Amino acid sequence: MDARGPAGGMPRRAFLAAALGGLAAVSLSSCTDGRPEPTSPPPIPTPDGSPSPTPGGVPRPLAFRRSRWSADPFVRGAVSFDSVGATPDLRRELGRPVEDRLVIAGEATSPEASGTVHGAYAEGLRAARGIAALAEPDDRIAVIGAGITGLAAARTLVDEGFEVVVIEASDHLGGRLLTVEDRGFDDPVVLGSPFVADGGSMRSVLADAGVATRPFAPVVGPRTPDGVAAAPSTAGWDVIASAQAWAVGQSSDVALATALVRSGAVPTSDEAGADGLSTQDWFVNALTSGVEPTTGASATRVSAKRFDPDLVWRPTSQVTSGWTGLIEQLADGLDIAGASAVTGIAVDDEGVSLRLDSGESLRTHRLVVTASIGVLRTDTITFDPPLPLLHQRAISTIGMGALDVVWLAFDEAFWRSTPDGSAEGEPNVLTLVGATPTVAAWLDLGVDPRRPVLVGLLAAEHARRVAELDDEAALEVVLEGLQPFVVEFGPAAD
Structure with a gap:
């Protein structure tokens, strides 16, 4: 697996230069990072020793x-929900291509399965099909986000023969499906959704990845x-x-x-x-x-x-069994730049320019954006020119729970x-x-x-x-x- 980053021991700047080499990195000038620290999950030690009861009679956990x-600046919430005025059509509009260069995707763009894992996965496939239909055979494509939507999109595009790089703000894969191992638990701990609401639509995908369900x-x-x-x-x-x-x-x-x-x-x-x-x-x-x-x-x-x-x-x-099997299968062989937050997106007739929090820049032909609604509705990522009005309306209307x-x-x-x-x-x-x-x-x-x-x-x-x-x-x-x-x-x- 080529999903490398700080956890893999490769310095962030050296890795980023290597990962973006095929995508025409414009500038790799040294710059103070100044990026916010992710807060989910925090490093929490498993308690040691024998459990003791609390004053209310509840034993201390093992x-x-x-x-x-x-509290995570790279997510700013867990799932989208239908706030006042949100409709399936508005979610569908958010997923429409912008200038034939950019597509936004995620569980929030799913008209019928928002807030679900299978909805997020399906939207990754949709975005990949949409951007592939617009692209030329030798186009370079970037994907923002290494959650299940971004990885599903990138995997599909790579399998179609496109040159793809995934840019992930955090230092882990899987986004909100983060799974961790803890010696205090017999099974992996899922810090996102421990459920797949529609196992039928993903049954073969989960089985191929060795993801166990009950x-x-x-x-x-x-x-x-x-x-x-x-x-x-x-x-x-x-x-x-x-x-x-x-x-x-x-x-x-x-x-x-x-x-x-x-x-x-x-x-x-x-x-x-x-x-x-x-x-x-x-x-x-x-x-x-x-x-x-x-x-x-x-x-x-x-x-x-x-x-x-x-x-x-x-x-x-x-x-x-946790989501790790599926995440690793989707990420296998992909070029993934970890700990690299995109702060600016500029679209023109020739392609898309990205600006990273480190000050680095890169140029690509097409782009899939899988940032959450919680991130999109802040100024964490700026768009030049601004997104179309219907996209802006969707982002401001759809809630982030x-x-x-x-x-x-x-x-x-x-x-x-x-x-x-x-x-x-x-x-x-x-x-x-x-x-x-x-x-x-x-x-x-x-x-x-x-x-x-x-x-x-x-x-x-x-x-x-x-x-x-x-x-x-x-x-x-x-x-x-x-x-x-x-x-x-x-x-x-x-």
């Missing part, structure tokens, strides 16, 4: 890993702040459905929060029902453990018309009713009802019941807040959120 995508059928288990198990209720979702039905009849899109108020769906009753919980309790649960982890955004930002409740905790496939994962390994599965999770209907998605949680949901993803693993999902403003904390402070916050799920082995409360 191992701890987390992502911080919203079915994951979500069983939601709500608990109250006192640790009492509650039967799931649709009361909160009924409130949201009422607001969405009202929104569909309006001439223009509004935020879900606006629809809830204007439709009269809220305020809801705070009178406790037979389960000791009110409609208000279940409504908050639907927002914080449903809407927010699905979109990475609060109801004040999510489109009332476009949000799809059917996407919340639907059956999917869990990637158990904040989602982070926290992986914890424990000696025992204190959250299960039986140690091995063999009880019928054992929940594998733990949520809090009756209070507003910091952790939107806890996923029981331990493949081996003898080595239990919980993955906490942080969403929206909670994800952004925790991303700014240091490791120890972040760990304390998430462990506090586990207190309601400490149970004695035996049947859960009715």
